[in-house]
Amino acid sequence: MRGRIACWLVLGAGVLLSGCAGRRDYAPPAALVPPVRALVRAEPAGEGALVPSAQWWEALNDPQLNGLIAQGLLNAPQVAVAQARLQQARAGVLAARADGMPGLRPAAGMLHAQLPEGLGSATFYNLGFDAQWEADIWGGKRQQTRQRRAEAQVAQARVADVQVMLAAEIARSYVLMRGRETVLDLLQKRAEAEQRMLTLAQARLAGGTGTAQGVQAVQAQIAATQGAQAAAMADIVTLRDGLAVLTGQAPGALDGLKPAVIPQAPPQVVTGAVGDILARRPDIRAAERAYAAASAGVGVALARRYPSVSVLGLVGLGGSSPEAMFDTSAGAAAVLPRLTWDFPNFGRVEAGVRAARGGQEAALAQYRQAVLAALQDAEGAVTRFGAARAVASQSADQVSMAGKTMDLELIRAEAGSTSQLAAYEAVVRFLNARITAAGDRAQVSLAYVALAKAMGLGWQAPLDQGAVR
Secondary structure (H helix, E strand, O other), X not given: OHHHHHHHHHHHHHHHHHOOOOOOOOOOOOOOOOOOOEOOOOOOOOOOOEOOOOOHHHXXXXXXXXXXXXXXXXXXXXXXXXXXXXXXHHHHHXXXXXXXXXXXXXXXXXXXXXXXXXXXXXXXXXXXXXXXXXXOXXXXXXXXXXXXXXXXXXXXXXXXXXXXXXXXHHHHHHHHHHHHHHHHHHHHHHHHHHHHHHHHHHHHHHHOOOOHHHHHHHHHHHHHHHHHHHHHHHHHHHHHHHXXXXXXXXXXXXXXXXXXXXXXXXXXXXXXXXXXXXXXXXXXXXXXXXXXXXXXXXXXXXXXXXXXXXXXXXXXXXXXXXXXXXXXXXXEEEEEEEXXXXXXXXXXXXXXXXXXXXXXXXXXXXXXXXXHHHHHHHHHHXXXXXXXXXXXXXXXXXXXXXXXXXXXXXXXXXXXXXXXXXXXXXXXXXXXXXXXXXXXXXXXXXXXXXXXXXXXXXXXXXXXOOOOO
């Protein structure tokens, strides 16, 4: 009777203490900058400025780009890898939760005890089920569940981070490809004009009004244009194959993609407050959740300082002989409470605590580093976007001026007041200005892509997977 009372006292104490001991509330890292502050380099948003959505690429108004990004987010191997790791982490959460519940399993065994002098020995045979449960007195198991949950949330954030980077890389490659296609088309027009210039220079040389140096100069221009055409064609093929791989296809799968114009970015973008940008960025979320996991790891290590209470229960058939295990009338049950404490190994336990706290401090430093890097990324992206728009505006003015000069030279050549060669030189200068302007327009769109990535846009929760709870 006394043994049964002691058993239930130990068990009841474990249940009571498990509900009130070992609690460690998680405190998120302090903000490094005021969350409501705007980016330092951001321009005041004017009327009509774009407020980008998660699908920021739709603002480029290019259906082919929209389709490629959708295909990439669905089929790219790097997304599949990140999602598989998320499933693995979620399984860890389930395992941690199950570890805190009683375990039941079929078992057969023999228990032999050598009792104190004068009492002899005792042997017990059992066939049935055993159940084991450890009371979570100091919160170690709860902290372990929180740690696994935070680790799964890190994996979930990394899925989103992969989606952000993939969407940006597909858009970047697409814009570069369209830019090179535009340049290749203009180089073809320049080659035709230069070929006409060569014909005129050779005619002037034959007529005695030109020089060999003039012919050689035009030939050098033609050679340079041919080299630029070859480089542009190689760039287009390389970028197109890169797009195929980014969308989960083999190189060559997009060879049927027809040339198109450079997608044009919106003239102005609303960046919003710093807090909103940081909250959207999956890398910041991953760093914060990694700190939460490390903080929970400290709780797990601290719980090992204290005694643990566990209960082993046996239910089935059994007795003092092996035959009793098969006798249906020989029902048997036993409850074995245990109190264990890692008291002699405090050096190892304290080393584990120090290691866990070191990991927590490292995770906090990594979080701060991630925040500062994100702010630098966003500020730089805003600056480059504004600069790219200014440069593109200037190159557009250069195209306009070169076009007016070309028109005037063509009129003068038709009237006979200047040579046809001079008129075609003006045509080439106009085409050169257009080539420069095409590159600058592409840079605006590339800067917009970088800005959207820096703002943490371009991800969504997988449709078939819920949030980690």
